Structures are given as structure tokens and as C-alpha cells.
Amino acid sequence: MDLFGRYLTLWVALCILVGIGLGELFPSAFVALSAMEVEHVNLPMALLIWLMIIPMLMKIDFARMREVGRQARAIGVTLAVNWLIKPFTMAALGALFIYGLFADWLPTDQLDSYVAGLILLGAAPCTAMVFVWSNLVDGEPNFTLSQVALNDAVMVFAFAPIVALLLGVSAISVPWATLLLSVGLYIVVPLLIAQALRTWLLARGAQTFERVQAGLGPVSMLALLLTLVLLFGFQGRQILAQPLIILLLAVPIVIQAYLIAAIAMGLNRWLKVPHCVAGPSALIGTSNFFELAVAVAISLFGLGSGAALATVVGVLVEVPVMLSLVAWIRRRAPVQAL
Secondary structure (H helix, E strand, O other), X not given: OHHHHHXXXXXXXXXXXXXXXXXXXXXXXXXXXXOOEEOOEEHHHHHHHHHHHHHHHOOOOHHHHHHHHHHHHHHHHHHHHHHHHHHHHHHHHHHHHHHHHOHHHOOHHHHHHHHHHHHHHHOOEOXXXXXXXXXXXXXXXXXXXHHHHHHHHHHHHHHHXXXXXXXXXXXXXXXXXXXXXXXXXXXXXXXXXXXXXXXXHHOOOHHHHHHHHHHHHHHHHHHHHHHHHHHHHHHHHHHHHOHHHHHHHHHHXXXXXXXXXXXXXXXXXXXXXXXXXXXXXXXXXXXXXXXXXXXXXXXXXOOOOHHHHHHHHHHHHHHHHHHHHHHHHHHHOOOOOO
């Protein structure tokens, strides 16, 4: 972790360059990997996410879940930021940059579609990767699980109405198969595996559990870096073919991430929420459930649309931006015990 954190910018930059380079050198291999999907959920990516989050899910102690109720203020911040602030600030930033500041540099016939893609990202808060970000800021794992579960439940009811309101579309067809498969694949199954491993290892002694947990740390970090390589390998050609559009679409997405993180951390600090809870509370809203956003963009606007491209840009900037926010949050305050 020390080595990873000390040279974080270098690792991220190298993985981005390696991913784009491999995508150019071996395009057929990345096409084959990207085609390994079910209901818009990429299976190689899912495997890497498993390797990232299972060590973190092993830290969850269900016997302590009752303590999470003491963190009602942080849960309130999470829900307010995710559903009352984030979608609307993303719509505002999209309008400001796409219709205003960047309009002359973007295809006129795609402006509405670009904004729609940004709105879809803003209305889909993170599901799985928040376990990674929470672990990197030494977040409380039981709280992280509870807020993810609550957020997923709210998403089932709130995502479609908010998107319909902001897009001005009367009926949004939510890809339920993608939503349910993602939750099952990224949350339920790895949680069951992690808890089975936790029980088995603890039966062999606390020292055995701690030793295995420490040994899995590098595996988790390697999976995170390989995720970057895979993401940029998938989209390297689009980046090289239209770099200006990719860059312009990334601007409101990046600004939104830092804005939401600042709002959430500010509210948690004002409410005197412990740092180990405030970190994951802020990061779940900052990160995006990009599988859902991409699937809805494709179903509503088509694979080659500006909306689909905007959601893909969200995927590309997700890991580098979130890692920078992790570094920022770790500097904000020392970890406090619950």
C-alpha cells in the first residue's frame, strides 16, 4: 500500500499508456475480451472486480452490523448527495459545458445526446467499486456494505423517474437484467464467497486470517491496475480517433466528481461524522455505476450515439479520478475508530 500510494500517479499513467498501446497492437484480442459480456456486464471486468473487492468484503463482520445504525447522519449525507444533488449538478454542468462553453468544438447534432449521457452517469451512483475506494481510505467495511445495500434499493425506485425528469422523456426503459445481474455479480456472489472464506480462515485462528488478508492486499491492487489497462485497451481507438471530444466530455465529469466529493466530505465534517465513515459516504456518490449508465444510453440512443460515448468517457476517467480523490481524502484527517 505504501509503495502503491507513493507512486500512485506513475502507476495510473503507465497503466493508461499500456492499455492504449495494447489496444492498438492487439485490437482483435480486446474486441474478443469486450465481447465477453452478459446484459452489458463485461465478464473479464467482473472477474477483476471480484479480485479487488473479495479481500475487502472479508473484513465485514455481520455481528457488528447493528452498530451501523449509529451512523444515520452519514447515511443521510449519502442519500441526499446521491439522489438530491448529484443528478441535478451533472445536468447543470452538462448544459454549461456542452451547450455553452464547448458547443463550437462539438458536433451540433450530438449536443443533446452528450448531455443525456452525462445525466445518465450522474443518476447512477456506484455499486461495487466503492468497496475498493472505501478500503483505500481505511473506511469502515460494515458501514460501506450497508450504504451500498440501501443505495441499490433506492436506485430501483429512483433512477428511472430522475432520468425521465432530467431528460424530458416520458418513459425510461430501465434494463432490469443489467441492474439485477450487476448487483448479484458484484455484490451478492462475492460477498458470499468472502464470508465463506472469512469463516473458514477464522476457524483456523485469527493469525491465519490476518496473514491471508495481508497476502491478498497486493492481489487486490494488481487487479485495480489491470482494470485500468483493460478499460483503456477497450477504448484506446476511440481516444486516438477523437481525442478532443473525449477530453471535452471528460471536463464536466471530472469537475462533477471533485464537486460531489467536496460537498459530501464537507457535510460529513459539519455533522462530525468519523473519518472512517465519512470517506466511504463521500465516495459512493462520487463514483458511478457505469454499467447501468452505458446500458441505458445504448438502449435509449444507440451504440454509436453521443450519449453512449459520454458514458464511456465516464468509464475512462473513473479510476484515475477516484484514486486521486482517495489520496485527497486520506490527507484530510486521520482515521478515527467508530
